[in-house]
Amino acid sequence: MPVPRGSAIHDLWAGTKLLVVFAISVLLTFYPGWVTIGLMAALVLVAAWIAHIPRGAVPSMPRWLFVVLAFGGLTAALAGGDPMVSVGGVELGLGGALNFLRITALSIVLLALGAMVSWTTNVAEIGPAVATLGRPLRLLRIPVDEWAVVLALALRAFPMLIDEFQVLYAARRLRPRPMPVTRKARRQRRGMEVIDLLAAAITVTLRRADEMGDAITARGGTGQLSANPTRPKLGDWVTLAITAATSGAAVVIETMLHAA
Template identity: 70%
Template structure:
């Protein structure tokens, strides 16, 4: 799964300002929170598909869904179907109420769309551009003495640290799996060895995280301090205003159709 690492490219989506992408995700998330209907979800999914096409995101970037997740989805759909509700269909003189199943499918589609939006920001945005964009977007909050720059720096450092820590944890897990297995003994002894192994792994992970933090602190100090992370010039351009206009138009169209045409037909 490729997250928090931008996919190489020089497309129109890659060149957009990071603040435009963050603001677009925030607006779309707010709209889908208050109007989680099929029409807004479908329009946002269409917009996401167009953005993926324009960004030339390869198919291999999308993570593979494990089998146990499909099993959980099927189990959740079957369980939700027992809730009933309209609409109802007749199959072999048996009335089946599909309201619960449709609600489950709608929530699942909403989750997939929101995850796709977050993944698009991750795949097309350099981590170094996040902190200046957050500092620019939060500039009005400085009047209230809110530490916007410190928040932006903390967010940037967290986004930089996640990929490194994930790689370190994978190395630790692989090294632990290469250790010779203990001879099977009483069940209580196996549980005790398992807990001791988990404790050793956590201790090693904490040590690695502290070492990485020390190295990152030295690198930041050598480059002028943490203030330089959010001090880079960052502002929207003409393409960003066009992108925001498209996002607002799609959201407005989805809300209007949900409240008028689709809402009337549903009733």
């Protein structure tokens, strides 16, 4: 959900944010070095500072995720590799641990990029932006407008479905249930509960889809979902220029380090 605060990042065109995310993702795919990750992380932090993103917007991570990360780091450290360090006369390879840390940092940067788009962009702006960015693909007879409509509908329906599923789960927990005696009876009860939840979820989804279809028809059809006259402004071009300059600097530094 977008953070309800006005800032230069909030005022950017949604297509600009999508282009920045795509460009940085491609850059990190081909140049996943520490310099590139550090520069992109700094870029994301500066954007978050400009957008006035509060700490409360960052979701809390469950404890089991830290356990999984620690286990993954331990198993990766066992792989060894360069660089080597000597501890008490024993040679230890830090290559595996450093690679794991690099992959983890890269994943955090990509997640932060997606979160920045979510925090600073209205859902209604994504569909028109995708339709505008994909306009050249119409020459190849690709249904860009239909894809934009599907994406816009999915983004709008997702929060509503989450709320419905939370209500269903709460109702399931409040429902009185007899305690089964045998293990087989417990397995059967869990299976029946899963079937009931799936049936209720499908029913709720179909009902929501019917209501949304009626609302869209009353407002002029699906064409309104991908129609938005918003276009890039000066701030968007400045953002793209800063992103391009930072990406170019990262590529140059990474190339120089590998050549040295």
